[in-house]
Amino acid sequence: MTEPIVRVFPDRASLGHAAASDIAAEIRERLGLQDAVRMIFAAAPSQQETLDALTAEAGIDWERVTAFQMDDYLGLPDEAPQRFGQWLRAAIFDRLPFKDVHLMRTDGDAELRPAEYATLLDEAPIDICCLGIGVNGHIAFNDPPVADFADPLAVKVVELDSTCRQQQVDDGCFPTFDDVPTRALTLTVPRLLDVGRMFCMVPGPAKAPAVRDALQGPIAESCPASALRTHHGCTVYLDQDSAHDLD
Incomplete structure (x- = not known):
C-alpha cells in the first residue's frame, strides 16, 4: 500500500x-x-478554485480529453442549477473544447441509469480522477451507510444520509434541508479507485475532521475517503484550515 502524498x-x-x-x-x-x-470530475464548491485554474492552463489538447462526472442527484429537472452536471458545465465542461462530455442521465427509470453509465466508463481505462472529501468522509456520494469497499457495481443508486444532505445546504447549494434530494447516482468506491491517478482537493475548516479520519484513522467504510490510502497514485491537497486536525 502506498500512502497518499499530502x-x-x-x-x-x-x-x-x-x-x-x-x-x-x-x-x-x-x-x-x-x-x-x-x-472523472467531482462537482462541489471545494473544486471551484482548482477547476478555474485548470481552465487557464496552457498546452493541453482538450480535444483529446473525454470527461465524466462522478455523481448526481435523482429527482431534479435536467435544467436545475443544483444538478452536478449543470454545475460542471459552468465550471469546466462548457469552458473547454472536450472531445466528449458524458453527463449522467437521471430521468426515466433510475434503476437503468447505473448500468448505462458504467458501460460508458468501461469503454476504456480512466486515466485521472479529480475529487474531494465530504464532511462525513464521503467520496462521490458514497456516504458511510452505503459505502462498500468491495462493491461489485461500478455505478449505483444510493440514499443520501442526513450529514451529506446538510452539507449541500451549508455549501449554499440548496436553501433548506428538505430541498435536498434524498437519492443520487454515484460511482462506487472500487470504480473510483480503478483509475490511473487521483487528485483530491479538500479545502475549508468543515472538512478538518474528515481529513483527519481519512488520512490518520482506520481504513474503514465508516470513513469512505480512507480508501484513498489504498490507491497507488493519490495526491491530497489541503489548506491550513482542512489540515488543522492532523497530527
Whole structure:
C-alpha cells in the first residue's frame, strides 16, 4: 500500500493553483504517450478554485480529453442549477473544447441509469480522477451507510444520509434541508479507485475532521475517503484550515 502524498497550502487559492498545475502536467504527460485521456470530475464548491485554474492552463489538447462526472442527484429537472452536471458545465465542461462530455442521465427509470453509465466508463481505462472529501468522509456520494469497499457495481443508486444532505445546504447549494434530494447516482468506491491517478482537493475548516479520519484513522467504510490510502497514485491537497486536525 502506498500512502497518499499530502500537500498543505496557506489558502484555497494557492491550493487550487497547485492542484491544477499538477493535474495539467499529468494530462500533458499522458497525451504525450497515448491518443486520448479520460477523466472523472467531482462537482462541489471545494473544486471551484482548482477547476478555474485548470481552465487557464496552457498546452493541453482538450480535444483529446473525454470527461465524466462522478455523481448526481435523482429527482431534479435536467435544467436545475443544483444538478452536478449543470454545475460542471459552468465550471469546466462548457469552458473547454472536450472531445466528449458524458453527463449522467437521471430521468426515466433510475434503476437503468447505473448500468448505462458504467458501460460508458468501461469503454476504456480512466486515466485521472479529480475529487474531494465530504464532511462525513464521503467520496462521490458514497456516504458511510452505503459505502462498500468491495462493491461489485461500478455505478449505483444510493440514499443520501442526513450529514451529506446538510452539507449541500451549508455549501449554499440548496436553501433548506428538505430541498435536498434524498437519492443520487454515484460511482462506487472500487470504480473510483480503478483509475490511473487521483487528485483530491479538500479545502475549508468543515472538512478538518474528515481529513483527519481519512488520512490518520482506520481504513474503514465508516470513513469512505480512507480508501484513498489504498490507491497507488493519490495526491491530497489541503489548506491550513482542512489540515488543522492532523497530527
